[in-house]
Amino acid sequence: MTPIQETILNKKTKNTPIWLMRQAGRYLPEFREIRKINPDFINLCLNENLSSEITLQPLKRFELDAAIIFSDILMLPYGLNQKVEFKKDFGPQLGPLSLDEISKVDEVGFIEKLYPIYKSIKKVSENNLIKNKNLIGFVGAPWTLLVYMINKHSPKKELIKDFFKDKFLIEKILPILEKFLKIHINQQIKNGATVIQIFDSWAGLLDEKDLPNYIYTPTQNLVEYVKSLNIPVICFPRGIKNYKNYCDIVEPDAVNIDYEVDPISICREIKIPVQGGLDPKVLLTDINNLKKQTLKYLDVFKDHPYIFNLGHGVLPETNPDMVDYLVKMVKDY
Numbered sequence: 001m002t003p004i005q006e007t008i009l010n011k012k013t014k015n016t017p018i019w020l021m022r023q024a025g026r027y028l029p030e031f032r033e034i035r036k037i038n039p040d041f042i043n044l045c046l047n048e049n050l051s052s053e054i055t056l057q058p059l060k061r062f063e064l065d066a067a068i069i070f071s072d073i074l075m076l077p078y079g080l081n082q083k084v085e086f087k088k089d090f091g092p093q094l095g096p097l098s099l100d101e102i103s104k105v106d107e108v109g110f111i112e113k114l115y116p117i118y119k120s121i122k123k124v125s126e127n128n129l130i131k132n133k134n135l136i137g138f139v140g141a142p143w144t145l146l147v148y149m150i151n152k153h154s155p156k157k158e159l160i161k162d163f164f165k166d167k168f169l170i171e172k173i174l175p176i177l178e179k180f181l182k183i184h185i186n187q188q189i190k191n192g193a194t195v196i197q198i199f200d201s202w203a204g205l206l207d208e209k210d211l212p213n214y215i216y217t218p219t220q221n222l223v224e225y226v227k228s229l230n231i232p233v234i235c236f237p238r239g240i241k242n243y244k245n246y247c248d249i250v251e252p253d254a255v256n257i258d259y260e261v262d263p264i265s266i267c268r269e270i271k272i273p274v275q276g277g278l279d280p281k282v283l284l285t286d287i288n289n290l291k292k293q294t295l296k297y298l299d300v301f302k303d304h305p306y307i308f309n310l311g312h313g314v315l316p317e318t319n320p321d322m323v324d325y326l327v328k329m330v331k332d333y
């Protein structure tokens with residue numbers, strides 16, 4: 001069993017396992033090299049040779065316990081034939097959302113369109129570098145995907161004013177998302193993903209009263225589905241006010257926390273294994289501060305099943321030497 005699997009089963013491990021969200025990305029010169037000659041991000045995700053190589057890049061440098069497949073949560077709306085582009089210095093930009101178009105997509109067509117992602121997962125899973133480690137597949141939670149599909153770009157701090165105007169559309173889209181998210185999860189697992197992480201990056205935008213409809217129930221359905229396939233599932237409801245309620249209702253195998261929440265109260269309140277927390281901006285400071293902040297998390301969770309990770313993705317400005325230091329420090333703790 002891998003250290004991450006042991007931790008998720010609530011067991012004590014000799015060392016705290018570690019992987020980092022966005023561990024394969026722009027802070028690595030070897031990634032920027034590939035990116036420079038591949039200006040189209042979607043095509044890069046759909047190039048199984050390059051995306052598998054990028055996935056493995058951080059494992060060649062650091063003693064990480066997992067690789068996360070180089071892809072994006074927005075490959076799902078792409079698979080549903082909504083236009084998705086990644087614009088330099090802007091981020092994702094989606095095209096019009098048409099219920100008619102999306103309703104026409106069938107399972108075969110969807111899998112065909114995203115097929116290179118599954119082949120890439122297969123390639124990584126067969127590589128020696130992943131032996132005794134986990135390969136993390138992932139999806140966006142239905143709510144966060146809905147946010148991008150309706151909003152068309154990052155909501156930054158708030159939703160557009162008329163977000164909920166077309167309730168009919170939202171009610172029709174959610175079950176379609178659920179259906180294709182399950183297909184996407186199943187294909188990733190079939191091809192070698194050994195853990196699934198569900199990213200709900202915009203969970204923090206909703207009021208308490210809307211959580212059951214848009215977050216709890218749709219995510220719970222996916223969590224149950226992953227569990228039925230005997231694969232552990234980690235949820236990351238970034239910015240949610242009450243992690244305890246979320247865990248009690250959604251029941252993931254582990255929960256990733258953001259850097260706004262107090263790890264001490266999380267450790268006290270939450271019984272399931274915890275992942276993450278450290279503010280990625282700490283990696284932009286100095287070794288002393290990195291040491292201090294990392295120790296804070298390691299100390300708080302020393303008697304709790306804990307997977308080290310960040311409270312959001314590695315920032316592009318990060319010096320890889322700082323990541324190296326962090327990984328070594330966690331391993332030596």
Ligand code: CP3
Nearest residue numbers: 021022023024025041068069070071072073091092199201
């Ligand atoms: O973590 C990893 O290393 C695996 C790959 C991964 C990417 N996106 C690659 C990516 C994962 C797990 C994601 C998830 C993702 N994508 C989320 C959830 C996590 C989070 O960040 O909250 C979200 C909301 C997206 C949507 C998305 N994709 C945005 C908002 C952006 C632009 C912002 C940015 O960081 O550039 C992307 C682009 C993106 N996804 C890049 C990468 C490496 C940058 C592409 C580039 O090189 O220009």
